[in-house]
Amino acid sequence: MTDELFNPDSPAAVAARKRARLPSGKPYISYIYGRETKIAVQVAIAADRPLLLRGDPGCGKSTLARDVALTLGYRYYEEVVTSRTRAQDLMWRFDAVRRLGDATANATQVKQLHRYLEPRALWWAFNPELAARRGSTSNDIPGASDLGWGTGTEGAVVLFDEVDKAEPDVPNDLLVPLGEARFRTSDGDVEVTRKRPALVFITSNGERDLPPAFLRRCVVLDLPRPSEAELFRIAQAHFRKLKRPLFDEVLGQLRKFSERAEELDARAPGTAEFLDALRACEQLQVTGKHPDWALIMRAALWKHTAASEKPSGT
Numbered sequence: 001m002t003d004e005l006f007n008p009d010s011p012a013a014v015a016a017r018k019r020a021r022l023p024s025g026k027p028y029i030s031y032i033y034g035r036e037t038k039i040a041v042q043v044a045i046a047a048d049r050p051l052l053l054r055g056d057p058g059c060g061k062s063t064l065a066r067d068v069a070l071t072l073g074y075r076y077y078e079e080v081v082t083s084r085t086r087a088q089d090l091m092w093r094f095d096a097v098r099r100l101g102d103a104t105a106n107a108t109q110v111k112q113l114h115r116y117l118e119p120r121a122l123w124w125a126f127n128p129e130l131a132a133r134r135g136s137t138s139n140d141i142p143g144a145s146d147l148g149w150g151t152g153t154e155g156a157v158v159l160f161d162e163v164d165k166a167e168p169d170v171p172n173d174l175l176v177p178l179g180e181a182r183f184r185t186s187d188g189d190v191e192v193t194r195k196r197p198a199l200v201f202i203t204s205n206g207e208r209d210l211p212p213a214f215l216r217r218c219v220v221l222d223l224p225r226p227s228e229a230e231l232f233r234i235a236q237a238h239f240r241k242l243k244r245p246l247f248d249e250v251l252g253q254l255r256k257f258s259e260r261a262e263e264l265d266a267r268a269p270g271t272a273e274f275l276d277a278l279r280a281c282e283q284l285q286v287t288g289k290h291p292d293w294a295l296i297m298r299a300a301l302w303k304h305t306a307a308s309e310k311p312s313g314t
Contacts, residue, residue: 003042005042005045006072008068016073031066031067032226032234037221037223040220041064041068049217050178050200051200051201051221053203058273059223059271060272064223065158065201066157066159068157069152072155072199073152073154074154074197076149077125077159078160081160081161081163082162082166085166085170086170087171087173090160095117095118096116098116099115099116112136113187113188114135114141115142117135119134119135119144120147122158124148125194125198125200126192126194126198127195127196128146130190130192130195134188155198160201161203164204165207171211181194181198226271228251231251234275235278238278246282247278250277253302254301257269257301269300273300273303280299
Protein backbone atom coordinates (compact mmCIF):
# COMPACT_ATOMS: atom_id res chain seq x y z
CA MET A 1 0.00 0.00 0.00
CA THR A 2 1.42 3.37 -1.03
CA ASP A 3 2.01 6.25 1.40
CA GLU A 4 2.18 8.84 -1.37
CA LEU A 5 -1.23 10.35 -0.50
CA PHE A 6 -0.53 10.70 3.22
CA ASN A 7 2.55 9.84 5.24
CA PRO A 8 2.84 11.49 8.68
CA ASP A 9 6.27 9.90 9.15
CA SER A 10 7.89 11.51 6.11
CA PRO A 11 10.85 13.82 6.85
CA ALA A 12 8.95 16.81 5.46
CA ALA A 13 5.92 16.14 7.69
CA VAL A 14 8.05 15.64 10.78
CA ALA A 15 9.95 18.87 10.06
CA ALA A 16 6.68 20.78 9.54
CA ARG A 17 5.43 19.72 12.97
CA LYS A 18 8.67 20.78 14.63
CA ARG A 19 8.42 24.24 13.06
CA ALA A 20 4.75 24.70 13.84
CA ARG A 21 3.42 26.91 16.61
CA LEU A 22 -0.15 27.10 17.85
CA PRO A 23 -2.02 30.41 17.43
CA SER A 24 -1.35 30.98 21.14
CA GLY A 25 2.39 30.79 20.45
CA LYS A 26 2.82 27.52 22.34
CA PRO A 27 4.85 24.70 20.74
CA TYR A 28 2.92 22.29 18.58
CA ILE A 29 2.59 18.68 19.81
CA SER A 30 2.40 16.01 17.12
CA TYR A 31 -0.47 13.56 16.85
CA ILE A 32 0.42 9.89 17.45
CA TYR A 33 -1.05 7.81 14.61
CA GLY A 34 -2.31 4.27 14.84
CA ARG A 35 -2.41 2.18 11.68
CA GLU A 36 -6.22 2.32 11.44
CA THR A 37 -6.23 6.11 11.70
CA LYS A 38 -3.55 6.54 9.06
CA ILE A 39 -5.39 4.26 6.62
CA ALA A 40 -8.71 6.06 7.20
CA VAL A 41 -7.10 9.37 6.25
CA GLN A 42 -5.61 7.80 3.13
CA VAL A 43 -9.03 6.38 2.14
CA ALA A 44 -10.73 9.76 2.63
CA ILE A 45 -8.14 11.46 0.42
CA ALA A 46 -8.29 8.75 -2.25
CA ALA A 47 -12.10 8.65 -2.30
CA ASP A 48 -12.41 12.46 -2.03
CA ARG A 49 -14.91 12.06 0.78
CA PRO A 50 -15.32 13.71 4.19
CA LEU A 51 -13.85 11.76 7.10
CA LEU A 52 -16.34 11.30 9.95
CA LEU A 53 -14.57 10.76 13.27
CA ARG A 54 -16.61 9.14 16.02
CA GLY A 55 -15.50 8.61 19.58
CA ASP A 56 -15.75 9.74 23.19
CA PRO A 57 -14.89 13.35 24.10
CA GLY A 58 -11.17 13.85 24.59
CA CYS A 59 -10.03 10.99 22.36
CA GLY A 60 -8.19 13.24 19.89
CA LYS A 61 -10.74 13.73 17.11
CA SER A 62 -10.23 17.45 16.56
CA THR A 63 -6.44 17.38 17.01
CA LEU A 64 -6.19 14.78 14.25
CA ALA A 65 -7.62 17.19 11.66
CA ARG A 66 -5.08 19.89 12.49
CA ASP A 67 -2.20 17.42 12.36
CA VAL A 68 -3.29 16.13 8.96
CA ALA A 69 -3.26 19.73 7.69
CA LEU A 70 0.35 20.12 8.83
CA THR A 71 1.35 16.78 7.34
CA LEU A 72 -0.14 17.67 3.96
CA GLY A 73 1.09 21.27 4.03
CA TYR A 74 -2.52 22.53 3.85
CA ARG A 75 -4.26 25.54 5.37
CA TYR A 76 -6.43 24.62 8.37
CA TYR A 77 -9.96 25.86 9.09
CA GLU A 78 -12.41 24.88 11.80
CA GLU A 79 -15.97 25.56 12.84
CA VAL A 80 -17.40 24.43 16.18
CA VAL A 81 -21.00 23.32 15.73
CA THR A 82 -23.66 24.17 18.33
CA SER A 83 -27.40 23.60 18.63
CA ARG A 84 -27.93 26.97 16.91
CA THR A 85 -25.63 26.30 13.94
CA ARG A 86 -27.15 26.19 10.47
CA ALA A 87 -25.44 24.59 7.49
CA GLN A 88 -25.14 28.06 5.94
CA ASP A 89 -23.02 29.19 8.91
CA LEU A 90 -20.33 26.72 7.87
CA MET A 91 -20.19 28.26 4.39
CA TRP A 92 -21.03 31.96 4.77
CA ARG A 93 -22.87 34.42 6.97
CA PHE A 94 -24.71 37.59 6.08
CA ASP A 95 -24.31 40.55 8.44
CA ALA A 96 -27.85 41.89 8.31
CA VAL A 97 -27.35 43.92 11.51
CA ARG A 98 -24.41 45.86 10.03
CA ARG A 99 -26.37 46.43 6.83
CA LEU A 100 -29.30 47.82 8.80
CA GLY A 101 -26.93 50.14 10.64
CA ASP A 102 -25.55 51.41 7.33
CA ALA A 103 -29.01 51.95 5.83
CA THR A 104 -29.48 55.50 7.07
CA ALA A 105 -25.91 56.58 6.34
CA ASN A 106 -25.38 55.31 2.81
CA ALA A 107 -28.33 54.12 0.75
CA THR A 108 -26.06 53.17 -2.17
CA GLN A 109 -23.71 51.11 -0.04
CA VAL A 110 -26.42 48.87 1.42
CA LYS A 111 -27.35 47.76 -2.10
CA GLN A 112 -23.93 46.10 -2.38
CA LEU A 113 -24.90 42.81 -0.72
CA HIS A 114 -21.42 41.38 -1.17
CA ARG A 115 -20.16 43.97 1.32
CA TYR A 116 -22.04 42.12 4.08
CA LEU A 117 -21.06 38.57 3.12
CA GLU A 118 -18.73 36.90 5.63
CA PRO A 119 -17.08 33.81 4.07
CA ARG A 120 -16.77 30.94 6.54
CA ALA A 121 -14.58 27.83 6.68
CA LEU A 122 -15.91 25.88 3.69
CA TRP A 123 -15.81 28.90 1.38
CA TRP A 124 -12.22 29.72 2.37
CA ALA A 125 -11.22 26.09 1.92
CA PHE A 126 -12.81 25.77 -1.51
CA ASN A 127 -11.88 29.12 -3.05
CA PRO A 128 -9.79 31.52 -0.93
CA GLU A 129 -9.38 34.11 -3.72
CA LEU A 130 -13.15 34.42 -4.14
CA ALA A 131 -13.60 34.49 -0.35
CA ALA A 132 -11.12 37.33 0.02
CA ARG A 133 -13.24 39.36 -2.45
CA ARG A 134 -16.48 38.30 -0.71
CA GLY A 135 -17.55 36.97 -4.10
CA SER A 136 -17.53 40.43 -5.69
CA THR A 137 -15.68 41.82 -8.70
CA SER A 138 -15.96 45.39 -7.41
CA ASN A 139 -12.95 47.19 -5.97
CA ASP A 140 -15.30 49.11 -3.68
CA ILE A 141 -16.01 46.04 -1.53
CA PRO A 142 -13.66 45.69 1.48
CA GLY A 143 -11.69 42.46 1.55
CA ALA A 144 -12.39 39.64 3.99
CA SER A 145 -9.85 38.19 6.43
CA ASP A 146 -8.77 34.57 6.00
CA LEU A 147 -10.01 32.46 8.92
CA GLY A 148 -7.35 29.78 8.53
CA TRP A 149 -4.27 28.67 10.44
CA GLY A 150 -0.90 27.61 9.07
CA THR A 151 1.26 28.56 6.13
CA GLY A 152 0.05 25.97 3.62
CA THR A 153 -1.64 27.15 0.44
CA GLU A 154 -1.78 24.06 -1.82
CA GLY A 155 -4.95 22.75 -0.22
CA ALA A 156 -7.15 22.97 2.87
CA VAL A 157 -8.32 20.85 5.77
CA VAL A 158 -11.68 21.79 7.29
CA LEU A 159 -12.96 20.61 10.66
CA PHE A 160 -16.66 20.68 11.55
CA ASP A 161 -16.45 19.85 15.23
CA GLU A 162 -19.30 18.07 17.08
CA VAL A 163 -21.81 18.02 14.24
CA ASP A 164 -24.10 15.80 16.33
CA LYS A 165 -25.01 18.86 18.42
CA ALA A 166 -26.76 20.45 15.42
CA GLU A 167 -30.32 19.93 14.32
CA PRO A 168 -30.84 16.95 11.94
CA ASP A 169 -31.33 19.18 8.90
CA VAL A 170 -27.76 20.52 9.14
CA PRO A 171 -26.03 17.32 7.92
CA ASN A 172 -28.65 16.94 5.19
CA ASP A 173 -28.11 20.52 4.03
CA LEU A 174 -24.39 19.76 3.66
CA LEU A 175 -24.92 16.87 1.24
CA VAL A 176 -24.56 18.93 -1.94
CA PRO A 177 -21.76 21.26 -0.76
CA LEU A 178 -19.68 18.30 0.42
CA GLY A 179 -20.71 15.80 -2.26
CA GLU A 180 -20.39 18.11 -5.26
CA ALA A 181 -17.83 20.57 -3.84
CA ARG A 182 -19.93 23.60 -4.64
CA PHE A 183 -22.62 25.84 -3.16
CA ARG A 184 -24.38 29.10 -3.93
CA THR A 185 -25.01 31.91 -1.46
CA SER A 186 -28.60 33.05 -1.08
CA ASP A 187 -27.29 36.55 -0.32
CA GLY A 188 -25.33 38.17 -3.14
CA ASP A 189 -25.92 35.15 -5.42
CA VAL A 190 -22.32 33.90 -5.45
CA GLU A 191 -21.45 30.52 -6.97
CA VAL A 192 -18.62 28.93 -4.97
CA THR A 193 -16.84 25.92 -6.47
CA ARG A 194 -13.80 24.15 -5.14
CA LYS A 195 -10.55 25.34 -6.74
CA ARG A 196 -8.04 23.39 -4.65
CA PRO A 197 -7.88 20.07 -2.74
CA ALA A 198 -9.97 20.22 0.43
CA LEU A 199 -10.26 17.44 3.01
CA VAL A 200 -13.21 17.77 5.40
CA PHE A 201 -13.18 16.27 8.89
CA ILE A 202 -16.44 15.93 10.83
CA THR A 203 -16.51 14.85 14.46
CA SER A 204 -19.32 13.30 16.49
CA ASN A 205 -19.55 12.33 20.15
CA GLY A 206 -22.56 10.15 19.39
CA GLU A 207 -25.11 12.41 21.08
CA ARG A 208 -27.44 12.15 18.08
CA ASP A 209 -27.66 9.72 15.16
CA LEU A 210 -26.62 11.19 11.83
CA PRO A 211 -28.83 10.74 8.73
CA PRO A 212 -28.09 7.60 6.65
CA ALA A 213 -27.67 9.68 3.47
CA PHE A 214 -24.98 11.72 5.23
CA LEU A 215 -23.18 8.66 6.56
CA ARG A 216 -23.20 7.11 3.09
CA ARG A 217 -21.18 10.06 1.76
CA CYS A 218 -18.50 9.84 4.46
CA VAL A 219 -15.52 7.67 5.25
CA VAL A 220 -15.99 6.67 8.90
CA LEU A 221 -13.40 6.13 11.60
CA ASP A 222 -14.35 5.08 15.11
CA LEU A 223 -11.40 6.25 17.15
CA PRO A 224 -10.54 3.53 19.67
CA ARG A 225 -9.11 4.17 23.09
CA PRO A 226 -5.32 4.01 22.85
CA SER A 227 -3.51 1.00 24.21
CA GLU A 228 -1.27 1.53 27.22
CA ALA A 229 1.78 1.50 24.96
CA GLU A 230 0.20 4.12 22.68
CA LEU A 231 -0.82 6.15 25.71
CA PHE A 232 2.80 6.22 26.87
CA ARG A 233 3.93 7.46 23.44
CA ILE A 234 1.27 10.18 23.56
CA ALA A 235 2.36 11.21 27.05
CA GLN A 236 6.00 11.32 25.95
CA ALA A 237 5.05 13.71 23.13
CA HIS A 238 3.41 16.04 25.66
CA PHE A 239 5.94 15.76 28.48
CA ARG A 240 9.59 15.62 27.45
CA LYS A 241 10.78 14.90 31.00
CA LEU A 242 8.06 12.37 31.80
CA LYS A 243 8.97 9.99 34.62
CA ARG A 244 7.78 6.45 34.06
CA PRO A 245 6.84 5.86 37.74
CA LEU A 246 4.46 8.85 37.67
CA PHE A 247 2.95 7.65 34.38
CA ASP A 248 2.37 4.21 35.88
CA GLU A 249 0.70 5.66 38.97
CA VAL A 250 -1.78 7.74 36.97
CA LEU A 251 -2.28 4.83 34.57
CA GLY A 252 -3.20 2.69 37.58
CA GLN A 253 -6.04 5.09 38.37
CA LEU A 254 -7.19 5.01 34.75
CA ARG A 255 -7.25 1.21 34.85
CA LYS A 256 -9.27 1.15 38.06
CA PHE A 257 -11.83 3.57 36.73
CA SER A 258 -12.12 1.79 33.38
CA GLU A 259 -12.74 -1.52 35.16
CA ARG A 260 -15.56 0.05 37.19
CA ALA A 261 -17.03 2.37 34.55
CA GLU A 262 -19.97 0.10 33.71
CA GLU A 263 -20.67 -0.60 37.38
CA LEU A 264 -20.64 3.13 38.15
CA ASP A 265 -22.69 3.97 35.01
CA ALA A 266 -20.10 6.59 34.10
CA ARG A 267 -17.92 7.42 31.12
CA ALA A 268 -14.32 6.36 31.51
CA PRO A 269 -11.79 9.22 31.27
CA GLY A 270 -10.47 10.04 27.82
CA THR A 271 -6.93 10.67 26.68
CA ALA A 272 -7.23 14.41 27.28
CA GLU A 273 -8.28 13.84 30.89
CA PHE A 274 -5.44 11.40 31.45
CA LEU A 275 -3.00 14.03 30.18
CA ASP A 276 -4.61 16.63 32.46
CA ALA A 277 -3.99 14.36 35.45
CA LEU A 278 -0.37 13.83 34.43
CA ARG A 279 0.18 17.53 33.88
CA ALA A 280 -1.32 18.42 37.26
CA CYS A 281 0.83 15.86 39.08
CA GLU A 282 3.95 17.00 37.27
CA GLN A 283 3.34 20.72 37.93
CA LEU A 284 2.30 20.17 41.56
CA GLN A 285 5.06 17.59 42.14
CA VAL A 286 2.59 15.08 43.53
CA THR A 287 2.85 11.28 43.49
CA GLY A 288 0.60 8.51 44.76
CA LYS A 289 1.98 8.86 48.29
CA HIS A 290 0.95 12.49 48.63
CA PRO A 291 -2.02 13.18 50.95
CA ASP A 292 -3.77 15.15 48.18
CA TRP A 293 -3.37 12.40 45.57
CA ALA A 294 -6.98 11.21 45.78
CA LEU A 295 -8.31 14.78 45.49
CA ILE A 296 -6.25 15.40 42.36
CA MET A 297 -7.36 12.13 40.76
CA ARG A 298 -10.98 12.95 41.60
CA ALA A 299 -10.72 16.39 39.98
CA ALA A 300 -8.98 15.18 36.82
CA LEU A 301 -9.99 11.54 36.26
CA TRP A 302 -12.93 10.50 38.44
CA LYS A 303 -15.08 13.55 37.75
CA HIS A 304 -17.77 11.56 35.93
CA THR A 305 -18.71 9.63 39.08
CA ALA A 306 -20.81 10.55 42.10
CA ALA A 307 -19.05 12.48 44.82
CA SER A 308 -19.30 9.44 47.11
CA GLU A 309 -16.98 7.47 44.82
CA LYS A 310 -13.43 8.24 45.85
CA PRO A 311 -10.22 7.24 44.10
CA SER A 312 -7.97 4.97 46.08
CA GLY A 313 -4.19 5.03 46.26
CA THR A 314 -2.08 3.34 43.64
